[in-house]
Amino acid sequence: MAVTTIALHVEPDTLGAVDASIALPLALAEAHSAHVAALVFAASVYRPEPPGGDAEMPETELAAHEDGVLLHVRAALETRGLRFEVRGRSSFAYGVGEVLADQMRVSDLGVMSFGSGADIGKRFVANGGIFSSGRPMLLVPPSHAAASPPSRVIVAWDASTAAVRAVHGALPLMKRADSVTVVSVTDDKEFRPGQSAVELTHLLARHGAKANFRPVQRGSGGVTRAILDAAREAQADLLVMGAVRHAPLHNLVFGSATMDLLDQGPTLPTLLAA
Known part of the structure; x- marks a missing residue:
């Protein structure tokens, strides 16, 4: 697999915040x-703070602001000499x-900025991309403005079909x-032959990746905390993991790494696949 097309969701914001969100x-x-399909629209009702006070920006000014962001994104793509298309909210009926989910179906990768405290609109768009597109989704924290591809990758491996899809989506x-x-969180579940993380590292090595295995313990903080601690210790700049949507009762009783991530917001760029 190669990354030939990226579906990029851009949330209208200050131009500095937009630049940070599209850097990676x-x-x-x-x-x-890769070709970039940039979709510039607010995931929910967006109200940038007006220059001179606390009043909400009128709808006409809001639309003009979004158009300005669209032109800004177009200029950034042109400057880099990328092949692209840019569409604003008036393009969608x-x-x-x-x-985003629809655009991701005809792309190799979806990308959007997503952090802690994301409102219901952004959660809705992210969930659509992750669970309805059939493609991997890269969530980038708003504070992450690194303008270079990831060099140190952590793969959260539990041998689930979602983890398999995430790994293959992240191969390029x-x-x-x-x-x-x-x-792998070794005290969370047992792995049969063919499921082991060691065998996965062999597969990744055959694809040309410089892969190694590290077992970790679940501990009192749970699976999500164990994985994030390992990522921090490795100074990783990309986390790859499967995304699983459980029933609410399951989440309440057993927890869910996916829901923890969406609730708390990723602390580093995270590629998810369902």
């Missing part, structure tokens, strides 16, 4: 010579929750990375 996806597009990125560490 544009670096990926450059590294892979249906709900914004479906827009892992093959270019300086290191790939496969992490």
Whole structure:
């Protein structure tokens, strides 16, 4: 698999925040010579703070602001010499929750900025991309403005079908990375032959990735905390993991790494696949 097309969701914001949110996806597009389909629209009702006070920006000014962001994104893509298309909210005649998922179906990778405290609109768009597109989704924290592809990758491996899809979706990125560490929480579940993280590292090595295995313990903080601690210790700049949507009762009783991630917001760029 190669990354030939990136579906990029851009949330209208200050131009500085927009530049930060598109730095990594544009670096990926450059590294892979990928086409970028940039979708510029607010996931929910967006009200940038007006220059002179606390009143809400009128709808006409809001639309003008979004148009300005669209032109700004177009200029950034042109400056980098990328192949691209840019579409604003007037291009869509249906709900914004479906827009990114639909574009991802005809792309190799979806990307959006997503952090802690994301409102219901952004959660809706992210969930659509992750669970309805059939493609991997890269969530980038708003504070992450690195303009280079990831070099140290952590793979959260539990042998689930979602983890398999995430690994294969991330292969083009892992093959270019300086290191790939496969992490399994060994006291969380048993792995049969063919499911082991060691065997996965062999597969990744055959694809050209510099892969190694690291077992970790679940501990009192749970699976999510164990994985994030391992990522921090490895100074990882990309986390790869499967995304699973459980029933609410299951989440309440057993917990869910996916819901923990969406509730708390990723602390580093995270590629998810369902």
